[in-house]
Amino acid sequence: ESATPFVPNRHWRKGRGTYAEWLAGEVVQECRHMGMDAPTRIHPLRDCPVRGRRPWQWLEFRRSRKGEGAEPGFGFVLEFEHAVAAPLALGYGAHFGLGLFRPSD
Numbered sequence: 001e002s003a004t005p006f007v008p009n010r011h012w013r014k015g016r017g018t019y020a021e022w023l024a025g026e027v028v029q030e031c032r033h034m035g036m037d038a039p040t041r042i043h044p045l046r047d048c049p050v051r052g053r054r055p056w057q058w059l060e061f062r063r064s065r066k067g068e069g070a071e072p073g074f075g076f077v078l079e080f081e082h083a084v085a086a087p088l089a090l091g092y093g094a095h096f097g098l099g100l101f102r103p104s105d
Contacts, residue, residue, distance in 0.1 A: 005073020045075035
């Protein structure tokens with residue numbers, strides 16, 4: 001389950017399927033890049049629960065550098081056929097803590 005926003009490494013453009021299909025493909029590609037099997041199910045999360053305050057929506061998160069347009073973040077619940085070592089981080093900024101997934105309750 002997403003703990004921090006997943007930000008894709010690439011940009012969507014026409015010809016890469018619907019936005020939802022492309023986004024799921026980005027998650028699969030990141031898993032394979034990490035040497036993992038692809039998830040058997042990718043379920044989008046509408047918002048991120050935060051202890052002590054209202055849940056915030058993933059699209060409220062914006063990542064951008066100086067002079068660039070805002071890049072949205074997304075949240076997911078990933079299901080795998082076999083157990084996966086967690087936590088794990090996928091996508092852009094994973095080395096800074098973005099795209100962090102934790103075991104679901």
